[in-house]
Amino acid sequence: MRVTRRQTLTLIARMAAVKRGMQTPPEILDYFRAKDLAPRFSWLDVWGEEHAHAFTVAGVTETRVLSDFRAAIDKALANGTGFEAFKSDIQSRLKPHGWWGPRQVADPEGKWKTKTVDFTRPGRLETTFWANVRSARAAGQWNRIQRTKASRPYLLYVRSTAERKRPEHLAVAGTIKPADDSWWSYWFPPNGWGCKCSVQQLDGEDRDRYLAQEGYSEDAPDLGAKTYVNRRTGEVTTIPRGIDPGWQTNPGLARARTLVSQLTGSLAEAGPERAAATIRKLWRGNWPKAVAKMDERVHLPVAASARVVDELDAKVDIVTVMNDVMVKKAGKHAAVDIESFALVQQIIDAGEWTEDREPAVRNILAVIGGVHWVLAIRRSSNGYIQVRTLFKVDARRHGEIRRREARYKAEGSE
Numbered sequence: 001m002r003v004t005r006r007q008t009l010t011l012i013a014r015m016a017a018v019k020r021g022m023q024t025p026p027e028i029l030d031y032f033r034a035k036d037l038a039p040r041f042s043w044l045d046v047w048g049e050e051h052a053h054a055f056t057v058a059g060v061t062e063t064r065v066l067s068d069f070r071a072a073i074d075k076a077l078a079n080g081t082g083f084e085a086f087k088s089d090i091q092s093r094l095k096p097h098g099w100w101g102p103r104q105v106a107d108p109e110g111k112w113k114t115k116t117v118d119f120t121r122p123g124r125l126e127t128t129f130w131a132n133v134r135s136a137r138a139a140g141q142w143n144r145i146q147r148t149k150a151s152r153p154y155l156l157y158v159r160s161t162a163e164r165k166r167p168e169h170l171a172v173a174g175t176i177k178p179a180d181d182s183w184w185s186y187w188f189p190p191n192g193w194g195c196k197c198s199v200q201q202l203d204g205e206d207r208d209r210y211l212a213q214e215g216y217s218e219d220a221p222d223l224g225a226k227t228y229v230n231r232r233t234g235e236v237t238t239i240p241r242g243i244d245p246g247w248q249t250n251p252g253l254a255r256a257r258t259l260v261s262q263l264t265g266s267l268a269e270a271g272p273e274r275a276a277a278t279i280r281k282l283w284r285g286n287w288p289k290a291v292a293k294m295d296e297r298v299h300l301p302v303a304a305s306a307r308v309v310d311e312l313d314a315k316v317d318i319v320t321v322m323n324d325v326m327v328k329k330a331g332k333h334a335a336v337d338i339e340s341f342a343l344v345q346q347i348i349d350a351g352e353w354t355e356d357r358e359p360a361v362r363n364i365l366a367v368i369g370g371v372h373w374v375l376a377i378r379r380s381s382n383g384y385i386q387v388r389t390l391f392k393v394d395a396r397r398h399g400e401i402r403r404r405e406a407r408y409k410a411e412g413s414e
Helices: 005-023 026-033 048-052 063-079 083-097 124-148 167-172 204-211 251-270 272-284 287-292 306-312 323-332 338-350 395-413
Strands: 103-105 115-117 154-158 176-178 198-202 225-229 236-240 299-304 318-322 352-355 361-368 371-379 385-393
Touching (some): 083 124, 251 272, 251 318, 272 299, 272 338, 306 371, 318 323, 338 385, 385 395
Antiparallel strands (some): 154 176, 225 236, 352 361
8 A cells, every 4th residue: 555645744743742742751740730720810829839739820710721721731741742732722722611812800719809811912821831831840850850869969050041031040050069958949940930940960070070160169159038928818938039939949849748748737637536547547558658759758647646745745746757767767677667657656546655865755665466666756846746766676675665764764863
């Protein structure tokens, strides 16, 4: 059968489209698809780290319309297509809803006057598209950096490719810092509307080579900070000068941390009994294993007890364990695995609490199913309770810990 030129070109185009789709790193799509729809009147309604888990388009208060926006951006991310393809797609989606052109939108909260929303205006749609795409790409890049930082542990801030460059961004361009440095929690680009700055991951040799050249430094310039008051919520935020309000977070770093911290906050409000029941359900599933594999450091809720507030003067009754602590302890103690931490609630409830030389620490001894356990919890400097360690012992070790406690008390009474 003879293949025509048109058929050949069509096949090439399809192959190119498939190739573009395969080139999109899965971390980017995972980040974007994990967001919940958040219909909002203003961009100020979703603030800072909230963007890590909430998808919003300023002025879109209808869920069905917002769902169309997410689907169109998802398609562009998956296929590796740009703004023009997205524009054509979203236009076909918005027209049936009457959202292609000027539309009057009322503030659901009644705070502000009704406003005109028009996605046909120059720049309006493009800003929405690139803000979401660049944030998703940044989150995906951060995820890959965390996986490869053992061999390439440094990041270089690379100047923007935009025609108009912010002076502050030019000032920090050339800064080289370890990937784990807290500086990147603020300055990991994009750092504003339309920001096209980027980072380059370096190994030790790359770092030394750059630092030997003019214009590169381990010390970022101190540009100062500014205070910004969110006009919608009243929230006051201190932001490094040069970063646009609302862009002061690292999207990749914020994603897991924000989701887990929100869960912990909700559990604290529920009360220890209801929180403990919810935590038990969480630990029956695969979620703890998934969190343990996360590259970001997060605090996973593992128990709820009013006693931790009384004993250790804690802020909340939730006990958490850091995911890297779980992995470390599971690797150190052959008889302990990730699932072992599901026993923390039972150990706290039924165990024998003993004091430690450190006032902020409690060692809890328990026998569960004939197995002797030692759990150590501590109050952090900000008043929250964290698991310090968990391991199996024999009856003799329990006795040693009891005698040690008696010795501490005797020393304290002298």
